[in-house]
Amino acid sequence: MSTLSQTAPQAPTDSTGAQAFAGSGENPASTLSATDTARIGILTVSDRAHQGVYEDQSGPAIHATMDDYLSSPWEAVSSLVPDEPSRIREALVELADREHCCLILTTGGTGPAPRDVTPEATEAVCEKMLPGFGERMRAESLRFVPTAILSRQTAGVRGDSLIINLPGKPKAIRECLDAVFGAVPYAIDLIGGPRLETDPDVMPAFRPKAKPEDQ
């Protein structure tokens, strides 16, 4: 079982204990009622952080970025698992189906090394894949490092949850989110999730003005 912690001020709903990172820095809006509050899963995939060799910095980096972007109420449901396919899949299913996260952001496990299996675990639990996310994030990271082509990060949809793989390094996490997040609120509209609003000065969300006859 994955370890989950809800980083809102109220008591965690399913914190099974060890490895969950501290709920610091949460959006004050996450104190609002669940019906108004978007739940966002943050899944850190790391053998070493899971073993306690060092403190997870990637999950908190995602949390801080969401705080920067979002102006509508949200709360994080955080989890930390080792680079094991079954553990990653279970955590994604938990965050999607039982924790009802409209968005799940993973960090780590997207490279070519033998233990890097996050993209395969993601694909295994998704009904449909969104290859444009991986393409766009790699193209963006390529502006900084030639090794960006080694990232296998992808995105997909499970039920009414959008799952996006992010890199392991906090700096690269922000670069990738900056490149794709403008499309995320509309994607969540399309899969039936809550309406996310962003701070337009930090991360303008784009919603096409669809005419009724558009398909």
Add this chain to the structure above:
Amino acid sequence: MSTLSQTAPQAPTDSTGAQAFAGSGENPASTLSATDTARIGILTVSDRAHQGVYEDQSGPAIHATMDDYLSSPWEAVSSLVPDEPSRIREALVELADREHCCLILTTGGTGPAPRDVTPEATEAVCEKMLPGFGERMRAESLRFVPTAILSRQTAGVRGDSLIINLPGKPKAIRECLDAVFGAVPYAIDLIGGPRLETDPDVMPAFRPKAKPEDQ
């Protein structure tokens, strides 16, 4: 069964009736004999257009674009199906295997919404996939809208038919075709189809000058 209409002046060969859109705007060249005439399938995938909630505008937009591009004789074989995987697959197989379309252009059903299943249906009937089409079309659409990364459009080959997914909106259809069509005549040469000629002022076709020893 999918509903097919051949939009050439001669009587439709397999029009099973309802939902087929009117054969307006066809290329006069499509009156030539079948041996000289390339057949191009145009498959509109849309629940609402299929229900008659509004008139399909996307299929005709593809037709008009082909009229603009092509200088060699061609005729359209048009079809309209709802966003049902089995219906889309059947229509693609019909257009490829029985209607002998060298090129099949789909419109609609490429987004992340639950009913958007055109890419999966395409992959299910193709022997090989051509990921470069989706990459290029998303990169092009990204110049106009950040939500271009949500498109899951792809392309593939079934027998001697090239299948390309296009977006649902007429404006985006033209943008995507403008970005990739220059490679289509050569692709059709390679899979054994008829030689398509284009108006070089509108859409120059590129055919590499292959030396015999090139592999």
Add this chain to the structure above:
Amino acid sequence: MSTLSQTAPQAPTDSTGAQAFAGSGENPASTLSATDTARIGILTVSDRAHQGVYEDQSGPAIHATMDDYLSSPWEAVSSLVPDEPSRIREALVELADREHCCLILTTGGTGPAPRDVTPEATEAVCEKMLPGFGERMRAESLRFVPTAILSRQTAGVRGDSLIINLPGKPKAIRECLDAVFGAVPYAIDLIGGPRLETDPDVMPAFRPKAKPEDQ
């Protein structure tokens, strides 16, 4: 069975005979002991070269490019097979598992034609795919020819071997390698292979300075 030839001065270890191309142009460094020497598989996939209709020029073009790039000792293990899925798969497995090549570069068979099956054969023998290579190579080739989108080339990892598909034409091979090789030495580090060093004036290798806490 694929035909393999080790193009180092010492006698080929597994040359089963016909079709192996001459071991010309090899890096003098390949005379060093195997423990210091990276083994690089070069697999030409071509019906016509295999039939002897013309001499393979693509394999030697890859060999010459590796000579230009690499400053650390390496030796080529070359093979030539027809465009048959089983023959390509067998050759890849041989180069990876028995010849212990850390890097396998294929040429040919990446287009949409019926006999082009190299990407499928590659995917069939790999545990994980690296879509960023294909994306990057197509984007690079697109600067030269609009038909670059027709290439289906990909890359993947089998055990401790990195497999990369390259186009069939010598000029395009060099363009593609120039676009991606900077990330290859680090990829081989990550999958447990030997340390490749490059001539920084020709092809600078990029290795991110990972902090211990990076995931």
